[in-house]
Each structure stands twice: as structure tokens, then as C-alpha cells.
Amino acid sequence: MAQEDFENAGAECMRFAAPGRVNLIGEHTDYSGGFVMPAAIDFRTVAAIRGGSGGIRIDSENFHETVEYSATEIPSAGRQHWSDYPMGVAWSLSQEGIRIPGFELSLSGDVPLGAGLSSSASIEVATAFALLALAGREMPLARIALACQRAENDYVGARCGIMDQFIACAGRVDHALMLDCRSLEYRLLPIPPEVRIVICNSMVKHEHAGGGYNTRRREVEEGTRILHRFRPAIAELRDARETDLNACAGQMPENVFRRCRHIITENKRVEDAAAALERGDLAAFGALMVDAHRSMRDDFQASCEELDILVEIASTLPGCCGARMTGGGFGGCTVNLVRQESAEEFRDRIRERYRMATGFDAEVYLCRASGGACRLA
Numbered sequence: 614m615a616q617e618d619f620e621n622a623g624a625e626c627m628r629f630a631a632p633g634r635v636n637l638i639g640e641h642t643d644y645s646g647g648f649v650m651p652a653a654i655d656f657r658t659v660a661a662i663r664g665g666s667g668g669i670r671i672d673s674e675n676f677h678e679t680v681e682y683s684a685t686e687i688p689s690a691g692r693q694h695w696s697d698y699p700m701g702v703a704w705s706l707s708q709e710g711i712r713i714p715g716f717e718l719s720l721s722g723d724v725p726l727g728a729g730l731s732s733s734a735s736i737e738v739a740t741a742f743a744l745l746a747l748a749g750r751e752m753p754l755a756r757i758a759l760a761c762q763r764a765e766n767d768y769v770g771a772r773c774g775i776m777d778q779f780i781a782c783a784g785r786v787d788h789a790l791m792l793d794c795r796s797l798e799y800r801l802l803p804i805p806p807e808v809r810i811v812i813c814n815s816m817v818k819h820e821h822a823g824g825g826y827n828t829r830r831r832e833v834e835e836g837t838r839i840l841h842r843f844r845p846a847i848a849e850l851r852d853a854r855e856t857d858l859n860a861c862a863g864q865m866p867e868n869v870f871r872r873c874r875h876i877i878t879e880n881k882r883v884e885d886a887a888a889a890l891e892r893g894d895l896a897a898f899g900a901l902m903v904d905a906h907r908s909m910r911d912d913f914q915a916s917c918e919e920l921d922i923l924v925e926i927a928s929t930l931p932g933c934c935g936a937r938m939t940g941g942g943f944g945g946c947t948v949n950l951v952r953q954e955s956a957e958e959f960r961d962r963i964r965e966r967y968r969m970a971t972g973f974d975a976e977v978y979l980c981r982a983s984g985g986a987c988r989l990a
């Protein structure tokens with residue numbers, strides 16, 4: 614059903630919105646306690662909710678489907694269906710002792726699906742805000758983010774880190790956020806007004822649950838176990854230095870070594886990138902983005918040909934300060950920092966050259982860093 618019809622029918626409803634995100638730098642570092650630098654973007658999920666007559670009814674405008682569940686017996690695991698995301702949040706909040714009454718929820722939004730821009734986190738966070746309001750409960754943002762991450766990890770079955778849910782909660786207009794994924798402390802970093810965030814969608818779909826993402830996580834965990842045996846103070850990869858890794862090289866398979874090297878060097882790049890942004894040094898920031906892309910391509914091996922092509926083309930275009938793949942990888946999008954005055958030309962030229970190289974029509978979004986989840990009037 615169209616959300617408008619939902620809002621016009623029956624008892625009064627409340628509406629909440631939560632954004633998608635782009636990650637400027639710091640990839641696959643979140644689940645080993647490291648640093649990330651995402652920004653919320655101006656694509657969002659809107660969740661409209663009203664109290665139900667006892668049951669649960671969820672409607673998705675994107676999937677043109679309505680599903681029903683019992684409110685007294687929320688299933689304890691997903692069933693590989695889009696409704697796993699909102700139901701996972703209902704389950705996760707109930708695990709925190711929040712009594713979820715029956716409800717009717719209508720989801721709509723414009724975050725491109727499966728493009729690595731965190732449509733799933735935006736659905737989870739919009740749903741969490743809606744359910745908490747319905748239950749008359751409040752929670753600190755970090756706890757909401759953690760509850761949504763648990764929904765995705767334990768209910769949907771994708772072992773993501775905390776980055777996407779956190780930025781969907783805590784994004785700030787015209788700012789990126791440098792998040793310490795261990796302490797959940799963060800620093801807001803202004804995006805210089807002379808650049809636009811330009812996102813290029815390779816149109817190659819990525820798939821998280823059960824895919825390459827979970828394999829990468831296992832490889833990282835294996836490396837961490839070996840490093841921990843070497844130096845017990847290494848509880849997470851965040852604690853390891855390159856010298857530790859080099860000392861352990863003989864004890865781990867080549868692929869595991871490379872995954873760890875990516876993460877250890879990436880954490881350092883995020884810290885350097887934050888300092889560069891704070892002193893307005895776009896050239897240094899761009900160079901770090903390019904290094905980060907290479908590391909994802911060669912060491913973490915989570916890029917793909919189409920993403921590499923997009924990054925290569927971007928680096929030859931006027932006004933482009935830096936380009937890299939963004940998000941979990943294996944498809945999805947690149948993020949580019951492009952000077953304001955060149956952004957539109959950049960969009961046209963990259964589309965044209967990407968089509969010539971691959972035959973695909975890339976979607977290109979000129980974005981603005983946006984605020985986090987909120988209640989709508």
C-alpha cells in the first residue's frame with residue numbers, strides 16, 4: 614500500500630526517518646574495534662507506525678507486500694525475507710525487556726537497495742525509533758544502534774559491525790563522523806563546503822548474508838587469534854601494529870595475513886584522514902582514499918573489476934580530490950570527493966566512460982551529508 618494511504622487510514626500514526634550512509638574511509642575496521650568515518654546521506658527510510666489491534670502488520674512500499682505476524686510470539690529467527698529487518702528489531706528490543714505491543718508499520722524510502730549504502734540499517738533504525746515511540750520508551754542513541762546491529766547479526770544473519778546503524782542514529786548535517794568502534798566515542802568532522810560527496814553506483818549488486826562479507830570476518834578472526842597468542846594484549850586487531858603482524862607472518866596463511874594488513878594500515882589511514890580533514894587538506898585526504906582503495910583491492914580483496922574501473926576513471930577527471938570503493942564491497946558504490954564546480958561534469962563524464970568500459974549505466978548521486986534519524990512532523 615502507498616504510505617500516504619496508510620497514513621490516511623485508521624488511527625493516527627507517527628512517522629520517523631533514518632538515513633542511508635556512505636563511508637569516506639575505514640572499511641571493515643568496525644568489527645575489530647577500529648576506526649571508521651561515515652556520513653549519513655540524503656536518502657532515507659520512512660517508517661509510519663500506529664498501534665495495532667493485537668497483531669503485527671508490516672507493509673513495504675518497495676516490495677509491494679504486506680506481512681502479518683503474531684505480537685505474542687515474535688519468531689526468534691529470520692526467514693530470509695525483507696520483513697526480517699523490522700521483525701529483527703522488534704525481537705531485539707524485546708530482548709532488552711521492551712514490551713512490543715501489536716502494531717501496524719509502513720516502510721517506504723529511497724535508499725538504493727543492495728548498493729552498499731546501508732538501506733538495511735536505515736530500515737532497522739527507522740523501525741527502532743518507531744517501535745520505541747509506540748512503546749513509550751526512550752534509549753540512548755548508542756544503545757539503539759547496538760540493538761539494531763544485534764537484529765542484523767543474530768536475526769537476519771549478516772555479521773555486520775556497528776558503523777551503519779550508528780551513523781544512521783548519529784549523523785550530522787554537513788559532517789562526517791569519526792567513530793571509535795570500541796568505545797563508541799566519536800568526533801564530528803566538517804565536510805569542507807568546496808567539495809561534494811559524489812556516489813557512483815556500479816550497479817553490481819552486493820549480497821551480505823552468507824556471502825564474502827562473513828568469510829572476510831572469519832579470516833580476520835583467525836588472524837586475531839594468532840596475533841593474540843603472540844601478544845596477549847592484542848584483544849582485537851585494533852590493538853595490533855604492523856610489526857606484530859610481520860612477526861606472525863610465518864604462522865598464518867597468506868590470505869589471513871593480507872586481511873589483517875589491510876585493517877591495521879586502514880586504522881592508521883582513518884586517523885590521518887581525520888587530521889587532514891580538520892586542517893582542510895583535501896589533497897592529503899584524497900591521497901589516503903586512493904591508498905585505502907588499493908588496500909581493499911589488493912589486501913582485503915573485496916573490490917571488483919567494476920569498482921576498480923570507476924575509481925580509475927574518477928582519478929583522471931577534473932576536480933576529483935579522491936575516490937574509493939565504499940561499504941562492504943564485492944559490488945555496490947564508490948565514494949568521490951569532487952570540487953563543487955566540477956561535480957555535474959564529473960557525473961556526466963564518469964557515466965559516459967563507465968558505460969564505454971563496461972556496458973553498464975552507473976547511477977551517480979550528488980549527495981549532502983545529512984542528519985541522523987528523527988521524528989517527522
Ligand code: GLA
Nearest residue numbers: 640641773774775776940941
Ligand atoms: C558493511 C557493514 C559494516 C562495515 C562495512 C565495511 O556496511 O554493515 O558494519 O563492516 O560493511 O566497512
